[in-house]
Amino acid sequence: MIYKGSNxxxxxxxxxxxVFYNIRTDIEKLNAASEMTKLTYDVTTENxxxxxxxxxxxxxxxxxxxxxxxxxxVISIFKMRLMMLIGYKPIVEKCSCCKQPKKLVSxxxxxxxxxxxxxxxxxTSSIDISPTTLDAIKYIIGCxxxxxxSFDISKESKKELEIIAKLYTKEKxxx
Ligand SMILES: [Zn+2]
Numbered sequence: 001m002i003y004k005g006s007n008x009x010x011x012x013x014x015x016x017x018x019v020f021y022n023i024r025t026d027i028e029k030l031n032a033a034s035e036m037t038k039l040t041y042d043v044t045t046e047n048x049x050x051x052x053x054x055x056x057x058x059x060x061x062x063x064x065x066x067x068x069x070x071x072x073x074v075i076s077i078f079k080m081r082l083m084m085l086i087g088y089k090p091i092v093e094k095c096s097c098c099k100q101p102k103k104l105v106s107x108x109x110x111x112x113x114x115x116x117x118x119x120x121x122x123x124t125s126s127i128d129i130s131p132t133t134l135d136a137i138k139y140i141i142g143c144x145x146x147x148x149x150s151f152d153i154s155k156e157s158k159k160e161l162e163i164i165a166k167l168y169t170k171e172k173x174x175x
Pocket of ligand 1: 095096097098099100102115116117118119120
């Protein structure tokens, strides 16, 4: 129950709908949920419509609590999707540097997106990625919210995605 005071809103009472119980009994799940909560808190502000971020947050809590998915993988997906929702959608349709529709082989932190063979040579912020990781990034930022966690990739690609998601979030949020 929420009510409006003269300047602020106050919560009067509440009723639990879903407690995500498994997060309480597993320290790794708790750690992943905490990291995600901190990031969500950092990118949202009061009185701003954050429906899509809330949806992402709740879906991810559900995945952490109710499935056995690799937690680093879940957090990487969460980060890339969150960056997209707050306006930092990486450029994936063409080279983020020369803007040409060339074959894309790496991810550039400087140009916020995928990069071609030639451009990456002069870009120290560029990280080589496999075609699978490239497709995963495209999927994460373009898929339906409900299907965000409905895919899997190899261990190597998960590692690449993890590095990119970590650096990209750091760069965009200046943390
Ligand atoms: Zn290029």
